[in-house]
Amino acid sequence: MRSYQSGVNRALGLGSAKNGFIAWWRQRVSAVLLIPLLAWLGIGLALQAGADFESARAWVGSPINSVLMIATLAVLLFHTAVGLQVIIEDYVETEGLKAASIVLTHFVCFLLTIAGSLAVVRIALGS
Amino acid sequence: MHNDNRPLSPHLFIYRPQLTAMLSIIHRGTGAALSGGALLLVIWLLALAASPEAYALTMELLGHWLGLLVLLGITWMGAYHFCNGIRHLVWDTGRCLELSAVYRGGWLVIVMSMILTGLLWGIAFAAMEGS
Numbered sequence A: 001m002r003s004y005q006s007g008v009n010r011a012l013g014l015g016s017a018k019n020g021f022i023a024w025w026r027q028r029v030s031a032v033l034l035i036p037l038l039a040w041l042g043i044g045l046a047l048q049a050g051a052d053f054e055s056a057r058a059w060v061g062s063p064i065n066s067v068l069m070i071a072t073l074a075v076l077l078f079h080t081a082v083g084l085q086v087i088i089e090d091y092v093e094t095e096g097l098k099a100a101s102i103v104l105t106h107f108v109c110f111l112l113t114i115a116g117s118l119a120v121v122r123i124a125l126g127s
Numbered sequence B: 001m002h003n004d005n006r007p008l009s010p011h012l013f014i015y016r017p018q019l020t021a022m023l024s025i026i027h028r029g030t031g032a033a034l035s036g037g038a039l040l041l042v043i044w045l046l047a048l049a050a051s052p053e054a055y056a057l058t059m060e061l062l063g064h065w066l067g068l069l070v071l072l073g074i075t076w077m078g079a080y081h082f083c084n085g086i087r088h089l090v091w092d093t094g095r096c097l098e099l100s101a102v103y104r105g106g107w108l109v110i111v112m113s114m115i116l117t118g119l120l121w122g123i124a125f126a127a128m129e130g131s
Helices: A007-012 A020-047 A053-061 A063-091 A095-125 B019-050 B052-063 B065-092 B099-130
Strands: none
Touching (some): A020 B099, A053 B052, A063 A095, B019 B052
16 A cells, blocks of 8 residues: 655654554545445435335345445444544553443444444345 | 633634534434434335334334334435435535535425425335225
């Protein structure tokens, strides 16, 4: 990945003191990916309003939709984790509590990604 | 070193609320609240994978007026965060950073978030009529 720091700043060691850039970059990349994914999800879910069990399963379980749903879950919850981390970093002052909250946030988002993805796989396989 | 006997710089609360600051705060607020929306999506998928009964219960709760209110909130917050997120991405390219453009973009985001909310609920109502 190319650096967004100018050559002079890199030489002088300026810029983020820690790992600020990568978090900023991940948030942007996931945001860009979410534009088409959420457009699909928003319209897709709206069309499922009031759908019965069978038709909702047929929609989620279709080959294209199941792949898009898992991709959306992964990127959405990654974006959520990165965003919540920024909020935690801004408002939690104690270092230990801050680190613990960030790890917990990422872990919960990771668990939700796995749980949601497995649900989609079960629906797609009809089990 | 802490010293109480120092003049305070003007606090946030002294300023008249400005569109730019409000939209920024709302972006963070909606972002945090939308975590709940992501959670709800996972719950909906889990219910759909579990059983017809679990799915029926989930849809019944979402169909209650309180559930509908939550869904409406998620739709608007999602639409707002989506539009304002694009505004941020435009800024990241170095464009639209003049004060007039920042205000124009801000009003555009407010209007677009409402239009998108209306569109999605229009689609949802049309789908319910059809089913």
